[in-house]
Amino acid sequence: MFSKKTYIERRKVLKERVEKGLILFFGNDESPMNYADNTYHFRQDSTFLYYFGINQPGLAALIDVDNDREIIFGNEYTVEDFVWMGPQATIAEKADDCGIKEVVPAKELEKQVKAAKQKEQTIHFLPLYRAENKIKLQELTGIAPNEVATCFSVDLVKAVVSQREIKTEEEIASISQAVDVSVDMHVAAMRIAKPGMTEAQVTAEIHKIALAEGGNISFPIIATKNGQTLHNHYHGNTINRGDMFLIDAGFENEMMYAGDLSSTIPVSKKFSAEQKEIYQLALESHQAAIDTLGLGIPFKNAHEAACTTIFDGLKTMGFTKGNPQDAFEAGAHALFFPCGTGHMMGLDVHDMEDLGEVWVGYDGQPKSTQFGLKSLRLAKPLQAGHVFTIEPGIYFIPELIDQWRAQNKFNDFINWEKVDSYRNFGGIRNEEDFVMTKNGPQLLGKPKPKTIEDIESIRAETE
Numbered sequence: 116m117f118s119k120k121t122y123i124e125r126r127k128v129l130k131e132r133v134e135k136g137l138i139l140f141f142g143n144d145e146s147p148m149n150y151a152d153n154t155y156h157f158r159q160d161s162t163f164l165y166y167f168g169i170n171q172p173g174l175a176a177l178i179d180v181d182n183d184r185e186i187i188f189g190n191e192y193t194v195e196d197f198v199w200m201g202p203q204a205t206i207a208e209k210a211d212d213c214g215i216k217e218v219v220p221a222k223e224l225e226k227q228v229k230a231a232k233q234k235e236q237t238i239h240f241l242p243l244y245r246a247e248n249k250i251k252l253q254e255l256t257g258i259a260p261n262e263v264a265t266c267f268s269v270d271l272v273k274a275v276v277s278q279r280e281i282k283t284e285e286e287i288a289s290i291s292q293a294v295d296v297s298v299d300m301h302v303a304a305m306r307i308a309k310p311g312m313t314e315a316q317v318t319a320e321i322h323k324i325a326l327a328e329g330g331n332i333s334f335p336i337i338a339t340k341n342g343q344t345l346h347n348h349y350h351g352n353t354i355n356r357g358d359m360f361l362i363d364a365g366f367e368n369e370m371m372y373a374g375d376l377s378s379t380i381p382v383s384k385k386f387s388a389e390q391k392e393i394y395q396l397a398l399e400s401h402q403a404a405i406d407t408l409g410l411g412i413p414f415k416n417a418h419e420a421a422c423t424t425i426f427d428g429l430k431t432m433g434f435t436k437g438n439p440q441d442a443f444e445a446g447a448h449a450l451f452f453p454c455g456t457g458h459m460m461g462l463d464v465h466d467m468e469d470l471g472e473v474w475v476g477y478d479g480q481p482k483s484t485q486f487g488l489k490s491l492r493l494a495k496p497l498q499a500g501h502v503f504t505i506e507p508g509i510y511f512i513p514e515l516i517d518q519w520r521a522q523n524k525f526n527d528f529i530n531w532e533k534v535d536s537y538r539n540f541g542g543i544r545n546e547e548d549f550v551m552t553k554n555g556p557q558l559l560g561k562p563k564p565k566t567i568e569d570i571e572s573i574r575a576e577t578e
Contacts, residue, residue: 116168117285117370122213125166125278130180132274136237137181139228139255140166141248142174156331161462161469162241164371165279168213174206175224175251176215181236186217188224228255239268241275244469272470273479279467280459280475281500287550287559289372290461290502293333294548294560296366297374300324301563304338304362305380305573308354314338315350317360325366333373333464337363342379342542343510345454358382359390359541365464373464375504376563377546384574389540391567393509396428397543398565400507404456408497408505408549408556414476415494418456421507422448426528429509434537437528447528449487450519451511457504458492460548465492466502497551502559508544511537 116122129138142163145154159170167176167187174189189206197203207218231238238256242263243249249260258266282290300321307320318338325332339347340354342361354360360382365375379394381387386394403424404417423439426448430436435447442448459466459475467475473482476493483489493503516538518524520531548559564570 119214137231138178139240140176145172169209239271242267289370293366293368293374296328297376298563301378310356330368333365333367343512354382377544379543397509400424421456433533442528446485447525453487455491501551506546510542511540513538
């Protein structure tokens with residue numbers, strides 16, 4: 116945990132921004148895999164961690180803005196629990212670490228909410244992503260699970276986003292440490308991946324580093340020779356000479372702050388001529404996005420720079436034709452780059468995504484519905500303290516190629532014969548993490564090898 120003062124100040128600011136009512140927070144519960152005592156790795160709700168810092172299942176909290184009360188609800192472990200878990204600090208001891216004095220049994224939550232309803236206090240709660248918490252909310256308030264998406268407190272969401280999106284120095288230090296370990300995970304994969312290995316074997320080496328550093332992975336590892344599938348979590352293939360291998364992996368440290376990096380390497384010692392050409396263009400689009408970043412400048416500008424750079428470079432190679440800006444506005448670029456250039460990052464690898472991308476990445480403004488552009492998670496002007504990723508890529512997706520070609524889509528922008536000749540090329544991306552400062556963007560953590568020379572130098576040591 117951070118210092119007691121940090122959590123007290125965070126809650127103080129939240130109360131000032133919400134102004135009135137009762138703020139209800141649900142922590143997460145254990146989640147059984149196949150029976151009650153065999154659970155998935157426990158991960159506390161990130162907003163609960165942000166305001167209370169307690170990484171224990173089965174908790175809830177109330178902040179009564181009107182009466183200036185802060186209460187944590189939960190049931191203490193018993194000796195029978197200690198038999199299996201070992202001695203545990205009490206909830207009261209953990210609550211004291213975050214500056215809360217009032218701790219009561221879980222059953223008291225219903226009484227508090229009922230009293231608030233009788234007083235006609237506004238009850239604020241966030242969008243909920245866990246089914247058990249939706250059921251708890253229904254039991255407390257009568258709001259059905261299918262109504263949560265339209266009944267959550269927009270005022271609370273806006274207040275939480277306005278706090279969590281601006282990272283403090285201590286948060287940035289924690290994220291930087293997570294990125295450092297994430298770099299080590301990627302370099303290990305670059306060194307270990309050899310022809311004849313399975314994707315799973317490389318994945319195991321990546322995961323091992325995260326565990327050895329006292330944390331875990333910040334999301335399921337992507338380690339695949341089929342990089343054209345953007346979130347490919349299948350690890351059953353054997354990698355062979357001539358393949359490209361895409362790695363997307365990050366470390367989550369003990370404070371639950373995340374790193375998020377991507378790399379693409381040849382399984383051979385060197386890139387082929389075709390791989391090198393596309394890889395270099397992906398790097399150029401990456402740099403074009405970085406060069407566009409600036410304080411107060413919409414992140415969408417960085418996305419546009421990446422997209423038009425990719426389209427223009429592919430035009431030089433004969434894949435595309437026409438004006439890159441026109442192609443971007445029409446959405447033709449999305450054949451090769453159907454996702455976004457980056458997203459917020461912090462306690463979540465996609466920070467606060469549970470609160471809604473329209474609030475986190477768009478300040479409440481509507482998102483585009485256009486294929487490709489609708490997947491851009493961050494578009495709003497960047498502020499000092501924003502932490503985000505830069506991760507443009509180039510992908511040749513056979514199913515998308517076939518569909519658009521059959522539909523005669525974007526014939527004015529796409530040379531289909533050339534594109535079809537690369538249908539089995541795969542996909543490439545690099546990803547780095549940045550913080551916006553008053554002086555511009557700053558790379559977080561130590562640099563990850565990404566140039567062709569860097570990658571081939573490491574790969575030369577593998578065989």
